[in-house]
Amino acid sequence: MLELVRRLFRRQKSLYGLDHAVLNVVLPLQSMWMNMGYWEHTSKFPEACESLLVEVLRAGLLEDKSQILKLLDVGCGCGDSSLYLTQKIQSDSKFAPSYESNSQVQAREITSQRSIDTYIGITLVPEQAAFAQQRIDESRKLNQEAASGFAEVFCADAADPSSWSGELKDSISHMADKSSDPKVGTWVLALDTMYHYRPSRLPLFQYANSTLNASIMAFDLILGSETTWKQRLFLRLTCWLTRSPYGNFVPQEEYKNLLIKGGYEPSQIEIRDISGHVFPGLVKFLNQRVKEGTPFGLNVSKFRAAELLFGWWANTGVIRGVIVTARKS
Template sequence: MLGFIQRLFKKSRVELYGLDHAVLNIQLPPQTMWMNMGYWESTTHFPDACRALLDRVLSTADILKDQDRNQSIRVLDVGCGCGDQSLHLTSLRRGVLTQNQSETAEASGFQDSSDAAPSLRSQKSSSLINSYIGITLEPSQAALAKSRVQEKRAPENALADSSVDIFCADAANPSSWSGDLQNSIEKLAASSTTPESATWLLALDTIYHFRPSRLPLLQFACHNLNASYMAFDLVLADNISWFQRFILQIICWFLGAPFGNIITKDEYMRLLVRAGYEPEQIEMQDISQHVFGGLAAFLGRRVQEATPFGLKMGKYRGARKVFDWWARTGIMRGYVVVARKSR
């Protein structure tokens, strides 16, 4: 017993002057809780890359162009996470940029002032997103997202004039929705039939997780909500080897994603058509070159930065290897997918 106490005291004395107190200097709560693969074309900063991926999806769907200022835009966001994309979407404003803001937007890589970052838009204009419903499967994420949205929408800190609701539910199974979520969905469906309203289903780096497949949600969105679809999603390359397919199956098991969801571009197109979307209204853009490599490089840097302080990054070491493999081989592709609902 005495020997144990001596060893414990000696160990404590050594660690007292180490680097593990770094955890006391980390800012809590963190300012952001983004979690997607990111769009790394113009940044090496994780939150900026995550926000850029969402903006890339919105731009492809023409939402940031704000072409019809009288149209009511409604968003059902599945896999909304901890509220960062909820806050970002509900902070989007209608309006024009000043000359200085336009120059800033061009310097940030936007080709047209109408594509400019939402944070550069006039704060005196109305909300671009009039109604927002976010769904996440994780209770802890839903609780955090709700609290963050409520804080930002407090009277003294008003963020937007749109309707915002966040729920904990299984987005992959619309038939399981009930209570307040079902009531919100019914209101969304009722307003989706008017020509003044545009409804969108948003799935940002999440829908490949849905069990048993994407199809039930896509059919519900198309037929029950008359909603267009915008997403960042994973797409399988053509003609991969049996060994690569086997490795991907193992990776999907660790990701908690059904391997049946990993399909080729042509199969994805057929899935959307089966859900009810017209082929000529479907757009798929491969942005892999600005996703996997940038994320792998960031994770590598973060592991190196954390190691001297004894911060554990175990699962992210494995993730870095996976994303680097995808970037080098091209067997997995990252696509922006937009399917517009005919009206």
């Protein structure tokens, strides 16, 4: 009771402020996306995040003739990509968003012709893994006609396959396709995550190639082709502040060589720069969100810092956002 009185006393002065805005937020939230987004056709964060996934899927699956997909989604977060992959793309148009760009229509068409035999998501945060699995289970119960195959999310460090639990390895084991069956496509999906991997992306590349016999499709960050020593010094500082290994930010050719070292053929590797549809739109959105959230006492300071960082990337080209595909030949 005394604690309640103390809290009420501290809040007395702001009783009629704007911080009750939190009571007007509609729960449960419809999405929990967290990536940089692809902003060519939208100014809304969830749509941009979904569009980035769509662009990566198009890059990987457009030329893939397989009819059955096995997917390892590393860095799946709170499960929005999980829901898209296990529900939306497996169903008819009633699961399509109200607005679709041409690329999204194409992505849905090329994926709806396939079935997902196995979906496994990995995230480093236990709360995210539990939340993502709960969302998958609830969605599959509601949409039983669209649900098929195995779908499960695990808490694990995607950067270190050797550390994965026996349960996770058992679930992944039947993904490996050593038969080279053209009807089966095994893919590792990494959406805006691998530049965080310690100490390197290489262990995942080697595991995907040698153990899973899988192709890779990803959105990732690389170092720009022309950077000054001052820019690299400041980048090192920002990496330290954001806990991103500085060594992961390498030029395109070095990134390609890392995939080759992982076992992929040079002719099967493609890297496409989409920075112009990523950083400017994200900066504009963050700027607007900071302006909208500040009057209501929302803690948006870290998003202001992110806005400044991504703005620096957009203006200087020191960091580039790229879609990467590495196919099994």
